[in-house]
Amino acid sequence: MAWITxxxxxxxxxxxTGIEVFLPQAKLMTSGSSSRLPVLYLLHGRGADQTEWMRRSSIERYAENKGIALVMPGVGRSYYMDMANGPSYFTFLSEELPQLVQSFFPVSRRREDTFVAGISMGGYGAFKLVxxxxxRYAAxxxxxxxxxxxxxxxxxGFQEAExxxxxxxxxxxxxxxxxxxxLASEFAAYQGEKPMLYQCCGTEDFLYKDNQTFRQCADSLGIHITYEEEPGGHEWGYWDRKIQRVLDWLPLP
Known part of the structure; x- marks a missing residue:
């Protein structure tokens, strides 16, 4: 894959600001110039930046035969929201960034080719988007x-100043x-085609209770989620394994 900062x-x-991007070279070389790539936005965790996925996982190796572009934005400690006293990161992520990515790189504009995933704070951001x-999103x-x-x-869970x-x-x-x-209640009432949802959490993770709360809420609203749990903590050994599962789960062509 080609790696672009x-x-x-x-x-x-x-x-x-900046993003890290992986583009599948073989796909670009064998497809016509009009071909547009499916794209997965990968969101980092709290206290990290757009390089986290590249430094802490083997995401490039896992994705290189999937024919998918990876886009990794940096949002600081914003929790992927329009901050009360700071920049509007959710508006940036949901509105401006996709338009810029589509203008800079040969990625698809179609809903069925657009996906988002994240860890920890980024897991919140991914679900908030869909x-x-x-x-706008297929999964x-x-x-x-x-x-x-x-x-x-x-x-x-947060300091007072934060x-x-x-x-x-x-x-x-x-x-x-x-x-x-x-947002889950609004999502449940949405009449259009709903994105696929995937959720996982290790049973030793300090966010396990949060994940159970959301899962129970989704179940009560009739929202289908592909849910997986197994022993694991809040750490990259677990996430490196699970992102492989996510890539296999995505509805790629």
């Missing part, structure tokens, strides 16, 4: 995601568009 200025964020915009995957954000914030920066107040989270449990 792409730096650019974001009008939404009003700052310079639950908010089911018409979304959360690996050990922080899926019950309101409870995590109320239970001292709460003010991200949310403004913990009280505004529950029932808001940053609350995946609320």
């Amino acid at each position: 792409c730096d650019f200025y974001s009008e939404t964020l009003e700052l310079s 639950l908010t915009y089911p018409e 979304g995957a959360s690996l050990s995601g922080g899926l019950d954000l309101a409870s995590r914030a109320a239970g001292r 709460i003010r920066t991200l949310f403004g107040s913990v009280d505004r989270l529950e029932g808001s568009r940053d609350d995946l449990l609320y």
